[in-house]
Amino acid sequence: MADTSMNAMTGPRGAKPKKAMNPRNIMLYGILILVCVYYLLPLYVMVMTSLKGMPEVRLGNIFAPPVEITFQPWVKAWSEACTGLNCDGLSRGFWNSVLITVPSVIVSIAIASVNGYALINWKFKGSDVFFTILIFGSFIPYQIMLYPIVILLREAGIYGTLWGLIVVHTIFGMPILTLLFRNYFSSIPEELFKAARVDGAGFWGIYFRIMLPMSLPIFVVALILQVTGIWNDFLFGVVFTKPDLYPMTVQLNNIVNSVQGVKEYNVNMAATVLTGLVPLVVYFVSGKLFVRGIAAGAVKG
Amino acid sequence: MSSTTTEAEPVRTATYAKPRARWTRNISAKIAALPMVATALVVFLGGTIWTVVYSFTNSKLLPRANFVGFDQYERLWSNSRWLISIENLLFYGVMSMIFTVVMGFILAVLMDQKIRYEDTFRTIMLYPFALSFIVTGLVWQWILNPDFGIQGVVRDWGWTSFNFDPLNNPDTVLYGLLIAGLWQGTGFVMCLMLAGLRGIDEDIWKATRVDGIPTWKTYVVVIIPMMRAVFITTLVIVASGIIRLYDLVVAMTSGGPGGNASQVPAMYVYDYMFQAQNLGQGFAASTMMLLSVLIVLIPWAYLEFGGKKHG
Structure with a gap:
C-alpha cells in the first residue's frame, strides 16, 4: 500500500501496473503463511494423533500423518475413557x-x-x-x-x-x-x-x-x-x-x-x-x- | 406512520410526566432491571466486601467472624508457595504482555497492507481464541512432550543431544506456559490492533508520504502514539486476563514440576478455599488479587473516564 501510493505522488498519474511477485509481497505473504502454519500446527497434530493407533503413536513422529487411520480412539474417548472410577467416557x-x-x-x-x-x-x-x-x-x-x-x-x-x-x-x-x-x-x-x-x-x-x-x-x-x-x-x-x-x-x-x-x-x-x-x-x-x-x-x- | 407522531412527542417526555409517586414511575423497567441491580450490589459489591472483611478472620472450614487482624496476610506473605506464585505471575504477566502486544501489533501491520485473503489469515490466527484454555493446554502439553513431541522428533532426525523439554524443568516451565498462552491470545490482540489501525485517518498517511517519511518511521513516530488508547485498553484487557490465569496451568502442569514451580495466585486461592479448608488464607490471597487488579484498573479508569462523566 505504502509503495504504490508513494509512486502515485511523485510519478505519472494513475496506478502503476503492479507485479504480483515483487520481493516485498513475497516477504509479506511468506511471513503471514509461516505464522499461519504455526497457528494451524496444534490443530493438525491434535487431529493426526487422534487418528493413530497407540503403537504408531509410540514409534512415529507427531507431525507425520497416520499410516493407518483408526477411529478407535474417538470411540474410546467418547464412550469408554475413565475419570476416577467412572468409565463412561466424555x-x-x-x-x-x-x-x-x-x-x-x-x-x-x-x-x-x-x-x-x-x-x-x-x-x-x-x-x-x-x-x-x-x-x-x-x-x-x-x-x-x-x-x-x-x-x-x-x-x-x-x-x-x-x-x-x-x-x-x-x-x-x-x-x-x-x-x-x-x-x-x-x-x-x-x-x-x-x-x-x-x-x-x-x-x-x-x-x-x-x-x-x-x-x-x-x-x-x-x-x-x-x-x-x-x-x-x-x-x-x-x-x-x-x-x-x-x-x-x-x-x-x-x-x-x-x-x-x-x-x-x-x-x-x-x-x-x-x-x-x-x-x-x-x-x-x-x-x-x-x-x-x-x-x-x-x-x- | 411514525414521523408525524414523533414531532408531537416532546410534550410527553419524562420531565413532563404527571406527578405520580416517583417510586412507581417506570415500575416495569425497575423490576426488569432487578437482576442487574442485585448482581451489581449483592454479588459484585457485597461479595467483594464480604471476602475482604472475612480475610481478617481465622476462618477455617467455615467462615467465622473471629477477627485476627492481619494474621492471614502475614502468613500469606511468609508462605513460599505464595511468593513463588506472585513471582511466576509477574514474570508470565510481563512477558506475555510484551509479546502479545508486540507480536499482535506487527501482525496487525502486516495484515493492514491491503493483502489478499485477509479474512482467511484472520480466521486462522484467531481460531485458538475460541478454544478453552484446557484444550490449548493439553495440545501444547502433547506437542512439548519430551518423548514424542518436538524434542523426540528432532532427536529422531539424528540430533540426539537436542533438548527441548520446558514443562519438566522448573527453570523453563513458565516459557512452556508462555508458548501456549501466546498461541491462544495473540490473534485476539492482533484483531484489536487491526481495528485501531483501520481507525486512523487515511490523510495522516498521505501527509507523512508528502513529507517523505519512511513507512516504518511513520508507524513508530506517528501511528503508535495515535493508537495510545488502543494500546492501553488492550493492556488492561490482557492484564486482567493474566491475573485470572488458572485453567492453562491446571491443564499443562498442575502447578509443577517439583510441586510448585508454576504455581499462580488463582491456584493458591482455589486450593486454600476448596481443598485445604483454610478459608481465611484463601480470602486473604484473593483480596491481594483484587488489590493488584485495582492497581491496574484505577489509573486506567482515571485516564479513560477522568474528567468527563462516565455513561
Missing part, C-alpha cells in the same frame, strides 16, 4: 455441558438484553451507577466472589446443581452482555421509541415489538459469545458442580491428567478435539460475527 461431560450451556445462554441473554434496554430507554435514578459497578465487576478477579456465591447458592438450595451453575454463568455473563446490548440499543433512533410510547406501548410492548426485531444481529453476537464462553469455562464448573455434573472441560482435564493407568495419547487427543469441536464449529460458522463479539469487550461504554 459423553457424560458433553451432555452436562449441553445442559449447562443451553439454559445459561438463554437466561443470560434474556436478562442482559432487558437490562441494556432499560439502561438506554428507561433510565431510572441510579441506573448508571449500577451499570458502572457491573462493568467494574467484570474486571475483578472471580476468585474474590467465589465463596460468597457458594454461600448464596447454598442458601438458595441450588449449590452443586446445574441450576446453581446456570445462575453463576448468568451473573458473570451479565457485565459484558449488558454492555453489548446497551451499546447496540443506543444506536436505535430514539424517535422510534418515543413514537411507540405515544401509540401507547409499554415497557414490554416496546421491547418485544420494536427492540427485539430490530436487533437480531446483536443477539447472534451475544449467542456466539456466550456459547463459546460457557462451553470453555473450567473454574466455575469445578467450583460449583459435583463430579457427576462436571462439564466437558473439567472431565477432559481429569481424563488426560489422571495419574493412574497407561497414558493413551491418541485417546487423549481425540477427547481434546471433541471438547474443542463445539466452539470451533461456532467460530468457523459465525465468521466475522465472532470477531464482533469478542471486540465488544474492548468497546468502552
Whole structure:
C-alpha cells in the first residue's frame, strides 16, 4: 500500500501496473503463511494423533500423518475413557455441558438484553451507577466472589446443581452482555421509541415489538459469545458442580491428567478435539460475527 | 406512520410526566432491571466486601467472624508457595504482555497492507481464541512432550543431544506456559490492533508520504502514539486476563514440576478455599488479587473516564 501510493505522488498519474511477485509481497505473504502454519500446527497434530493407533503413536513422529487411520480412539474417548472410577467416557461431560450451556445462554441473554434496554430507554435514578459497578465487576478477579456465591447458592438450595451453575454463568455473563446490548440499543433512533410510547406501548410492548426485531444481529453476537464462553469455562464448573455434573472441560482435564493407568495419547487427543469441536464449529460458522463479539469487550461504554 | 407522531412527542417526555409517586414511575423497567441491580450490589459489591472483611478472620472450614487482624496476610506473605506464585505471575504477566502486544501489533501491520485473503489469515490466527484454555493446554502439553513431541522428533532426525523439554524443568516451565498462552491470545490482540489501525485517518498517511517519511518511521513516530488508547485498553484487557490465569496451568502442569514451580495466585486461592479448608488464607490471597487488579484498573479508569462523566 505504502509503495504504490508513494509512486502515485511523485510519478505519472494513475496506478502503476503492479507485479504480483515483487520481493516485498513475497516477504509479506511468506511471513503471514509461516505464522499461519504455526497457528494451524496444534490443530493438525491434535487431529493426526487422534487418528493413530497407540503403537504408531509410540514409534512415529507427531507431525507425520497416520499410516493407518483408526477411529478407535474417538470411540474410546467418547464412550469408554475413565475419570476416577467412572468409565463412561466424555459423553457424560458433553451432555452436562449441553445442559449447562443451553439454559445459561438463554437466561443470560434474556436478562442482559432487558437490562441494556432499560439502561438506554428507561433510565431510572441510579441506573448508571449500577451499570458502572457491573462493568467494574467484570474486571475483578472471580476468585474474590467465589465463596460468597457458594454461600448464596447454598442458601438458595441450588449449590452443586446445574441450576446453581446456570445462575453463576448468568451473573458473570451479565457485565459484558449488558454492555453489548446497551451499546447496540443506543444506536436505535430514539424517535422510534418515543413514537411507540405515544401509540401507547409499554415497557414490554416496546421491547418485544420494536427492540427485539430490530436487533437480531446483536443477539447472534451475544449467542456466539456466550456459547463459546460457557462451553470453555473450567473454574466455575469445578467450583460449583459435583463430579457427576462436571462439564466437558473439567472431565477432559481429569481424563488426560489422571495419574493412574497407561497414558493413551491418541485417546487423549481425540477427547481434546471433541471438547474443542463445539466452539470451533461456532467460530468457523459465525465468521466475522465472532470477531464482533469478542471486540465488544474492548468497546468502552 | 411514525414521523408525524414523533414531532408531537416532546410534550410527553419524562420531565413532563404527571406527578405520580416517583417510586412507581417506570415500575416495569425497575423490576426488569432487578437482576442487574442485585448482581451489581449483592454479588459484585457485597461479595467483594464480604471476602475482604472475612480475610481478617481465622476462618477455617467455615467462615467465622473471629477477627485476627492481619494474621492471614502475614502468613500469606511468609508462605513460599505464595511468593513463588506472585513471582511466576509477574514474570508470565510481563512477558506475555510484551509479546502479545508486540507480536499482535506487527501482525496487525502486516495484515493492514491491503493483502489478499485477509479474512482467511484472520480466521486462522484467531481460531485458538475460541478454544478453552484446557484444550490449548493439553495440545501444547502433547506437542512439548519430551518423548514424542518436538524434542523426540528432532532427536529422531539424528540430533540426539537436542533438548527441548520446558514443562519438566522448573527453570523453563513458565516459557512452556508462555508458548501456549501466546498461541491462544495473540490473534485476539492482533484483531484489536487491526481495528485501531483501520481507525486512523487515511490523510495522516498521505501527509507523512508528502513529507517523505519512511513507512516504518511513520508507524513508530506517528501511528503508535495515535493508537495510545488502543494500546492501553488492550493492556488492561490482557492484564486482567493474566491475573485470572488458572485453567492453562491446571491443564499443562498442575502447578509443577517439583510441586510448585508454576504455581499462580488463582491456584493458591482455589486450593486454600476448596481443598485445604483454610478459608481465611484463601480470602486473604484473593483480596491481594483484587488489590493488584485495582492497581491496574484505577489509573486506567482515571485516564479513560477522568474528567468527563462516565455513561
